[in-house]
Amino acid sequence: MGDQEPVENLPSSSDQTTASSVTSHIPQPLKFLVSNIKNLAPHPLTTDNYSIWHVQLLQQFTANGYAGHLTGIVQAPSDTASAAYAHWLLVDSNLLSALFSTVSQSILPYIITASSAHEAWTILERRLQPISRSRVIQLKKDQMKDQLMQQYLTHIKSIVDGISASGSKIDPEDIMLHILNGLPPTFNSFKSTIRNSLLPIDLDTFYALLCNEEIHLQQESLQDQSSQSNTIALYAASFPNQRNRNNTKRYPKPKNQQLPPPSPSTQPNSSTALPTCQICGKLGHVALNCWHRCNFKYAPTDTRQP
Structure with missing residues (x-):
């Protein structure tokens, strides 16, 4: 059986079991964070609420022990074939998915190509923090x-x-x-x-x-409004008929109105101012009051004498 290849380079069954358990096991804090992230941060990220969203997410990630994945403190192991890298990738992928679920449709294209939670966190900070500072x-x-x-x-x-x-x-x-x-x-x-x-x-x-x-x-x-109201009421009580006077129609007298000149018949005249008696011809009385009205023999001598 000399043609049989050595098997010492193949991973042992115990190593395979360890890697499989690390890969399939999700820590309980990570399960809680991913399952409740929308309840812990109910408002999706927009250009207007970055500051509040940033505080909420960082607080929840810190409370569950995963803030280092956002800030970059927890780096990926250099050996991509190791169990530690598999565990880091499992955690970081779940955290990145959680971030995606808290971002609005208008912001999601910014981070859709991010390969880690830290990269997505940095992109959002770079794009949206200047808006907040304004x-x-x-x-x-x-x-x-x-x-x-x-x-x-x-x-x-x-x-x-x-x-x-x-x-x-x-x-x-x-x-x-x-x-x-x-x-x-x-x-x-x-x-x-x-x-x-x-x-x-x-x-x-x-x-x-x-x-x-x-x-x-x-x-x-x-107080000022009440004082003004009392003043108006007092004024109205002092002049109860003022409203009726104001409501009475008055026809204004024309200004500078000139009276028409008197007709010639109404103008005084020295000859017509005193009546002339028809009997004696004298001025100052009429025939009815004349002294000679019953004297049929009277003949006026001079009608020009009063």
């Missing part, structure tokens, strides 16, 4: 406008959280300054007080002061 500019330009104070502060906090999640740091005093710059003119007195204050305050105290100031301004506005 929120610093948004924070500087943000205005309260018609929002309630609580809504405005919640919006500012979401921007600040996104900035922090992207790796940037922002000083609390800068946050307060940006908030003050976004307040409407009704808060000018409050802004001056905060800026001139010598005692430092933290963000929580600053938020509480802002909410109290909003309540104070609302109360002042209601």
